[in-house]
Amino acid sequence: MFGWEFPPHNSGGLGTACFGLTRALANRNIEILFVLPKKVGVSASFMPILFADTRKIKFHEVESNLKPYVTSEGYVRERDKIISDIYGNTLLQEVRRYALRAREIAKKERFDVIHAHDWLSFLAGVEAKKVSDKPLILHMHATEFDRTGGQGVNQEVYDIERMAMERADGIIAVSNFTKQKIVQHYGIPADKIQVVHNGIDECDYENIFDKLSDLKKNGQKIVLFAGRITIQKGPEYFIRAAKRVLEHQPNVLFLVAGSGDMERQMMLEAAHLGISDRVMFIGFLRGDDLNAAYRAADLFVMPSVSEPFGITPLESIIAGAPVLISKQSGVAEVLTHALKVDFWDTEDMANKILGVVSHRSLKETLWGNSREEIRKINWDAASKKCIDYYEKMICACGVPPETRII
């Protein structure tokens, strides 16, 4: 399995997803050889206890001096015309280097299936297939269209995605929403794509503390945005909805947790709209801090312009806040007990936010039901689907499925 990042050295959902998926697969007795491109970082010390028993994941670190990757921005996928040149010279080089290393690994190791996550690993997967002739499954967590919100798609990245998907034996998409994008923008036939929704495992979210309870005195309500402050995540719609809400009900505090290229712009926008005193930019949060923010919130809002899946609403529900999510997301396909809006409809967004902050019973019912619902949106369910897909691919390639190593 070819990945690019793994917790705790991840800056986005890709690492979290890989972690959840590999652990669940290992629990189902799939032996995984997990490859990361860079040497430093993850090691056995990060493994949770659950993991240790199933010790079937070996970590192979490929040597590479990947400067952009070392910083958290290295995984930022937003594209400005200016930045793409830098990536053109360094990130793409690293991706190609990864692919060559992958070739060597594939020659030496035994496995039945190749599973590669997102475009950064696709070339590695393609090379591995070339030398081993084993089935290649590409896992699409996000397409270039999602990352750029449809504006300024990087041609080289697009070409890699397309070429790899054409060469692959099977493709896993994290939602029907993403599958549609793949069919529409990359010309891949729908029957080549299997949808496996991401999940969340409750055991990873125990012991959440009420750190931010001070903010809630005076009956103040808290509405939370947590994500990269970038075009894909729709922060401007959040700010606009906030303005609309505050006109009606001033005793609401809007928290923006995250960082990104639009951060400064959003601060200026809040100031311009005269709501700076009610919008707090609290920076990038992770782990316990992020969970505490979810816990303190009365409502979590994910106004994404284009979200292939969206694990954050699930985290929010586990931690204690019900969610309002964009209909233009993959997670909207699996969550019934959530408020849903079109990302651009800030009136509707404000109306729903006000509904939740004004009526405790709405918050209770929404959260109670979603908390129950989330139990079936887990990584074990996802891993089962992946395993079925592996078997399907292995059969299609004409190899009997005796071994179970990937």
Added chain:
Amino acid sequence: MASICFYFQVHQPYRVKDYRVFDVGRDSEYFNDNSERSINNKKILHKVAGKCYIPANAVMLELLNKHPEFKISFSFSGVFLDQLEEFSPETLESFQKLVATGRAEVLEETYYHSLSFLYSPEEFRRQVKMHREKVQKLFGVTPTIFRNTELIYNNALAHEVEKMGYKGIIAEGADHVLGWKSPNFLYRPQGTENIKLMLKNYRLSDDIAFRFSSKEWADFPLTAPKFANWASQVNGNGHVINLFMDYETFGEHQWEDTGIFNFLRHLPEEIYKHPDNDFITPSEAIARYEPVAELDVHHFMSWADVERDLSAWLSNPMQHDAIQSVYKLEEDVLSTNDEKIISDWRKLQTSDHFYYMCTKWFNDGDVHKYFNPYNTPYEAFIAYMNALQDLRLRVVGHPTYAKKIQIKEII
């Protein structure tokens, strides 16, 4: 001898439109959606009239004319009758024709199809009186048999309805209440002396209302002769076969192409092939048969969902919040003496509003979702509470309210 007693519920609520918090204080029309969505009351009424009321009434009239002993009964909610007058007078006429035959009985219920008995017995009495007056005005008859909203029933209700002078009351033949007893007899509600209870035979009723077009059903297809056979098997085992259902069964829940109208058309003649069976109205049943036992129903039951209890309307915090909020306004609303405010308040009491907010089983896309004109129960709640907030503002802004506050302060 077993008599078939048909009872049809005929009801349409005034659905609340997609009322936003920003409309509060600006728009005092809550029920006038005119989009293509199914919260458009006028559109829905026309649709159901076309698919159900008009064709079903035509079949019923045909049967009433053809079979001089054929009998049926209805109850029309007041809000339904209002909408007929407003949107489809010709449909009202078709119902009037049926009642005019003298063999289509009209039952009593709360005008606003509300859960008022649970929250305000006085409001309940008022709404029943309003309903009686409306039925007298439109149909020239005075009901003597009562049915509460969605057949919600318990001992206390029977006691109250007996006090109000009704001779009979109908309810669901729920298993958890009947136990081994049969719904095919009349019962005496516990604590009463002069009122008789008729219970729905849910198996036979639901065979028509729900299972009729279900191909997975072991007894599909249901034909008139087959059903007549089942009915005749009650002979010797019961006095009545109470077939209680929503009138929308005919054409709206069961579409015309399932053959439901043909089934109905041939049913009387098939029933009559069994000389021990006949048709009866609830009043006739009450007059003809004596109760065989007392029935103790302490907790409320209804005909809704599998549980047959109040959970369809009152199972989550939102529903409780909404219903308590509307009844809290009673005193203030009534004291305004403002017809429009009071009428709007009452329209907001219709049980359907709370039904739309139900979240049990929402995951399984079940019957609640089918009937829900909103995208989610949460949106139903938000629209409702916003409308209620506007109503509250109208009450508070009303001159009589200001006077009341002054008086309170003086005292």
